[in-house]
Amino acid sequence: MSVLEFWASHRAEFGALLVQHLFLVGVSTGVAVALGVPLGILAARRPRLGAPVVWLVNAAQTIPSLAMFGFLLPLPLIGGLGARVAITVLIVYALLPIVRTTIAGIRSVDPALVEAGTALGMTPRQLLRQVQLPLALPSIVAGIRVAAVIGVGTATIAAAVGAGGLGEYIFRGLSMVDPTVILAGAIPSAVLALTLDGGLTLAERAARARLSGGSRRGPWISRLAVAAVLVAGVSMAVVNLGSETPIRVGSKNFTEQVILGELLAQTLEARGVRVERRLNLGGTFICDRAIRGGDIDVYVEYTGTAHTAIFRQPPDTDSRRVFDAVRRRYAEAGLTVLDPLGFENTFAILVRGADAERLNLKTIADAAAHSAAWQAGFGYEFLQRADGYPGLAAVYGLAFRAPPRAMDLSLIYRALADGQVDLVAGDATSGLIDGYELVMLEDNLRYFPPYDAVAIARSATLLAHPAVRDGLAALSGQVSVSDMREMNRAVDSDRRDPADVVRAFLAR
């Protein structure tokens, strides 16, 4: 599917995301101007008062954006998910260029002109409004331009906290390893950045043209820089895999997967195999692509996921049949499916324990009756996958108050517990289910296919390294559902290191 076809088929959604993106950038840049210009003026005129302001703004800029989202999420008022956090982060990033250029603009005003204004009888306020600000304007506009362009880029990360925007396509594309979807978000955000840059360059030029031939340095340089940053960002996110030699163990990017990756790694290490850990790779499609491309040698997959998401087969509820089908298809690709580890991790449709008790909810069918008043939250993959939300909604007749919110998996349990959303799809083995007093609804219509955890390995690797084959085979049937939940809880709730948890498990 080409990008154009993708846009055509997602027209309404694309429009909404674009509007959200513009809203995030517009509001945050506007607020940053309202805060930053006065701060810059203060700092320029009262250096002693202004120095700490500039220091703070500088320091804030050095915090990586993802980390800043993390800091802000638990805070009251600005915390929680969605646009509020995103706008706060964007404001913090927009402040620096605006404060800086305001200070530089005001300081660069010829002192002779300031003296002239004073000598003519201007009060400090009149001097500021009639002389200093108009002369600093081109510089301030340049700062706003930089802030807006940075904002367009940073706003793509806002999708990670459910604020929407074009980043949603980028994240969705990354977790599906579908460049088309990545481009569907990356191209318009680049175009948006360049358009804003161009428009504000014209504004800056107009502001400068009113002044005597002040030099205006390269819009080309800044445009090139913007393009370079975008290209670098996308390619770093997409590539970032790697090279050769030891046995490389991969995992997807959630707790259970990291634990299972650790489990494979330590089991192999115990047999004297040198292991390289490539944990937290991303979603299903990234791991699948990595193992087919030889970037990893082994990782744990779930049979149902492989069946429907990777091989695009219609959901099947017979676990044996699914296992056999998956094993055969993997074999064609030179991959070996080992015997199941012993537990099944199905999707868990979760609600708050309090709601379940009050409304007497036991099954997903029970919940469907209340869905019209609810807001749902799902991971990007679940929203997109055939065995995810679309089928679930059809089978159970779910119709929510608003389109489900797209969220990062790591945030979804908390969002439900905090009342941001009323129903989510999580992992049946998550330790957070008990930790947050959530209740898993029974899949009474048997919609979700079986999700037995199995190790998938490159057949060539198994042939070349008998120790690897023996080690992986020994894990068969060793991990029960309660084992898995316990390990998940130890990591998620007790904050223990996955490596330690696995070490303890293997030492039983």
Added chain:
Amino acid sequence: MSEIAFRGVRLTRGDTAVLRGLDLEVQQSETLALVGRSGAGKSTILKLINRLLVPDAGEVVVHGRTADDWDPFDLRRRIGYVLQDVGLFPHLTVRDNVAVVPRLLGWDDARIRSRVDEVLGLVGLPADQFAARSPDQLSGGQRQRVGVARALAADPPILLMDEPFGALDPITRSELHGEFRNIQAAVGKTIVLVTHDMAEALSLATRIGVLSDGVLVALDSPAAIAMSADARVRAMLGPLVEAASALQGGGR
């Protein structure tokens, strides 16, 4: 009557005394030129008059009130000021530059408009040709004229001029000297003019004060200054002695 008076004014900047006890009266409608080397304290005297600087000791009296008594902004709007490097605002047109002080005084638009036209005419820059231009579309001499027009716009009784012709080529300068005398005759302001150029002082002023190391060493008519026997005055005259006598001989 005296329009401006300095009584025992001292001013120290850091460790160096800029003025060491200055006594000076400026009479209404006279043109007083203050001459001295750079750093002699000439510009300082102007800044004390419009309270850009405050004396460490002594008092400065303007219009019969000590400078401390004045609201500084009000005082400055009543004193025209032509700066050394003109200081036209590059983001404003000629018209808006000239209109700065009338606007600060809250004049209505029609009055400002006609006044700007009038003073631009006075300095030889017809409003219909020049008012809409921006300062960077003017020659150095034209910019200096706009500076004078701006100082005259609110019709202040006092005009302070700090090296107003310093940066101009000799031909433009002598042209502007002519204009200056015309304006002087037309408006009858009390003018304090600072220059390091004795020839300029001799040709424009009605009285000349010579400053040396923060002290007023001579204060007299141009003719008397030109003939002075005081060594410090003669040092300022230097190579101009002949030019000065020639001027006198010319019977201006």
